[in-house]
Amino acid sequence: MIEIRLPQRCATLVFVLLLALCAADLQKLQADDQPAKFSKTEFTYKTVKDLKIRADVHRHASSEKRPVVVWLHSGALIMGSRTGVPKQLLELAEAEQFVIVSLGYRLAPEAQLHEIISDVRDGLKWVRQAGPELFNADPSRLVVAGASAGGYLALMSGFSTDAPPTAIVSYWGFGDVDGDWTTQPNQSYRKGKWISKEDAWTGVGREVLTRTNQTNGRGRSTFFLYLKQTGQWLNTISGLNPATDQDKITPFCPVRNVTSNYPPTLFLHGTADKDVPVEQSLAMASELKRHGVSQEVITIEGGGHSLWGGDRKLIDEAFQRSMEFIREKLTGQYSGVK
Numbered sequence: 229m230i231e232i233r234l235p236q237r238c239a240t241l242v243f244v245l246l247l248a249l250c251a252a253d254l255q256k257l258q259a260d261d262q263p264a265k266f267s268k269t270e271f272t273y274k275t276v277k278d279l280k281i282r283a284d285v286h287r288h289a290s291s292e293k294r295p296v297v298v299w300l301h302s303g304a305l306i307m308g309s310r311t312g313v314p315k316q317l318l319e320l321a322e323a324e325q326f327v328i329v330s331l332g333y334r335l336a337p338e339a340q341l342h343e344i345i346s347d348v349r350d351g352l353k354w355v356r357q358a359g360p361e362l363f364n365a366d367p368s369r370l371v372v373a374g375a376s377a378g379g380y381l382a383l384m385s386g387f388s389t390d391a392p393p394t395a396i397v398s399y400w401g402f403g404d405v406d407g408d409w410t411t412q413p414n415q416s417y418r419k420g421k422w423i424s425k426e427d428a429w430t431g432v433g434r435e436v437l438t439r440t441n442q443t444n445g446r447g448r449s450t451f452f453l454y455l456k457q458t459g460q461w462l463n464t465i466s467g468l469n470p471a472t473d474q475d476k477i478t479p480f481c482p483v484r485n486v487t488s489n490y491p492p493t494l495f496l497h498g499t500a501d502k503d504v505p506v507e508q509s510l511a512m513a514s515e516l517k518r519h520g521v522s523q524e525v526i527t528i529e530g531g532g533h534s535l536w537g538g539d540r541k542l543i544d545e546a547f548q549r550s551m552e553f554i555r556e557k558l559t560g561q562y563s564g565v566k
Contacts, residue, residue: 295558300374336465403483428454498531
């Protein structure tokens with residue numbers, strides 16, 4: 229055996245280097261044990277002429293295929309933004325390492341209802357086809373959720389897409405677009421200042437939008453008030469007349485298109501909602517039950533649109549239940565929380 233003797237200074241240096249290498253290996257092992265940072269990436273999922281329609285993808289930087297929640301924003305189909313993902317949903321996704329895809333879509337009246345539906349359909353198709361490679365999505369486990377108009381679009385995904393989602397969550401959404409609640413003047417909005425047609429259309433109709441903000445959304449809130457006061461919402465967003473075009477409107481009404489293949493659905497709605505009546509969720513749930521589809525309804529007594537005015541504790545519990553519902557449907561693990 230050949231014995232090598234190093235000078236004391238060299239031996240000390242080698243020992244320090246070995247310690248550094250061991251520390252680096254330990255840090256790597258610890259980093260591998262920790263989930264990667266949860267971050268957002270913007271993608272273009274569709275282009276119409278020169279307009280790019282985008283999606284925000286929130287995820288961990290992991291190579292493992294993860295379940296997906298697709299979020300659809302509110303705004304009466306005429307305003308809003310994909311950036312408004314609920315905090316509870318982001319927290320759930322970060323904790324469970326789900327992927328959140330917040331889809332933008334074209335807004336009315338510059339785009340019409342059939343075009344908006346086609347955007348959602350194409351967005352879900354993009355998630356299924358491109359998602360596994362682009363952001364490690366597992367589209368076999370996919371929940372679609374949305375609020376108000378986004379809840380309506382989520383309900384549309386239950387029958388109007390190539391493959392229905394695993395489950396749906398509708399927050400104060402609606403199952404028809406041609407009931408009295410849309411086609412008749414909303415008396416709650418007629419108590420305030422009357423909006424003229426000229427004022428309503430200021431800043432509207434000049435370009436197709438996929439989101440509204442302070443610079444490009446001028447007149448949108450006024451426009452919404454006008455449509456509520458006059459009962460002109462459906463005509464304006466679809467170009468269809470509820471009095472004569474019911475056959476053409478039916479394909480845009482989830483409540484008239486439920487079958488036994490419809491996905492399990494959870495509804496959350498306030499009983500005092502004057503924008504979207506609670507009966508919209510109740511009617512959808514009743515139709516699902518009639519077809520043997522799993523459904524769950526959570527109502528907040530006295531809650532208005534977005535549950536405003538309801539008991540805070542009950543609201544928090546309702547949101548928590550909706551998060552548990554999503555987790556159960558994506559993981560197959562029942563928590564027992566209800």
